[in-house]
Amino acid sequence: MASSPTDHTDIDLQKGKATAMAPTLSTVLQPILKLSADKFPELAAQRFGAQEDMDRTWQAFEPVARTLVDTFYFTLDNPGHDRLVPELDAVDEELRGIAYEGAGMGLMLLDTLLPYKKRLPQFVHGPAAPYRCLVYIGAGLVLPRVPTNPHRFLARQDPFLRWLVMDGYGFYAGFFxxxxxxxxxxxxxxxxxxxxxxxxxxxxxxxxxxxxANVARIIDTIDVFPQERRGDLWSGIGLACAYAAGVLDREAIGVLVDASARYRPHLAAGAAVASVFRAQSGLTAPHTDLACDVIWATDASEVARMALDLAEDLPRDKTEPAYELWRDQIRRVWLRDSTAITTGQELDA
Known part of the structure; x- marks a missing residue:
């Protein structure tokens, strides 16, 4: 299993008797937040019951969930960059972005509890700059749990990337x-x-x-939503497929692409965003290359280069955020280049 930051309970032991006498913030908040890596598969089982394939898949997902949770709690107790950043950078490359996402969670919560230090913006514009997209997602994971107006918070963030905070918000709501x-x-x-x-x-x-990551369950879940929401849902699937733990082989990703049907451009846009996450951090992952190869017929670095080039020359449009204009341009490139368009299927840009 890939390494994750030192478990917070081990860190407490390393601090010696003083820590044993004075509980850390993470130990105080754990029973309140009730967040643990084990909670994720438990909630999935509540929805779908015991499923053998889900048990196998969650063995691959477990390092992702544990890294996220461990770094969240570690950050609560160690928000200083001198201690936090080396711990995050020690995480294996495939999971390091998830570690920074967990740090974004911790700093967002600390800024809510103790707002005078503004830890999150200092982190985003400092050592976490290569991971800023994931830090924003981490901040969004905490937003539903704190008494903060989401739109006021968004107004203080990067105008282009701030919508990733809402991505984190939606992920939390979808799970919890x-x-x-x-x-x-x-x-x-x-x-x-x-x-x-x-x-x-x-x-x-x-x-x-x-x-x-079961295609049949994904389709059954998305198909009950109104059509106008399905494109964004499939986009999230594409991002997760390309960025998170690689649990699908080439054939299975192909089945997923076919299943997305008219929403393939949205699935492709999600995969492109994942490739940008990898490119910005300079950390590659075989499963990101695989997903991009199946969906885009090229590797992740080429997809990221295309997406980043599009971000430099966006059309002027006051009615849509620049982030959505960017995603729309990515979808249009996929429609132009993909051989899927020759099948005659109706596709939504």
Missing amino acids: SWQHTVEQQRIPARLRGYARRGFDQGLGRSLWFSTG
Whole structure:
């Protein structure tokens, strides 16, 4: 199994008797937050019951969940860059972005509890710059749990990337409030405008994990949503497939592409965003290359180069955020270049 940051309980032991006498913030908050790596497969099992294939898949997902949770708790106790950054950078390359995502969670919570230090922006614009997209997603994972107006928070973030905060928000809701978010298809009433689409992109990403990356369960879940929401849901699936733990082989990813049907351009856009995450950090992963090869017929570095070039020359449009204009351009490139367009199937850009 890939390494993750030193477990917070081990860190406590290393601190000696003083720590044993004075509980850390993470130990105080654990029973309140009730967040653990084991919680993820438990919630998936609540939705779908015991499934042999999900048990196997979660063995591959487990390092992702554990890295996220461990770095979250570690950050609560060690927010200083001198201690935090070396711990994050010691994580295996495939999981290092997830570690920075967990750090984004911790710093977001600390900024809410103790707002005078502004730890999150200092981190994003400092040592976490290569991972800023994932840090924003991590901040969004905490946003549903804190008394912060999401739109006021978004207004203080990078105008282009801030919608990734909503991706994290949607992922959290899709996993931890699945009865409301998935079964009842609710979007939080306090979200408006494009934030609702960013929410759905994160919700789609959560479905990749909660369904155990099972194509039939993914289709059955997405198909009950209104058509106008399905593109963003499939985009989240594409991002998760290309970025998170590689659990599908080439043939299975091909089945996933076929299953996305008219929403293939959205699936492709999600995979392209994942390739950008990899390119920005300078860390490659075989499963990201594999997903891009199946979906885009080229490797992740080429997909990322295309996507980053598009971000440099976006059309002017005051009605849509630049982030969505970028995603739309990516979808159009896929439609132009993909051989799938010759099949005669109706595809949604």
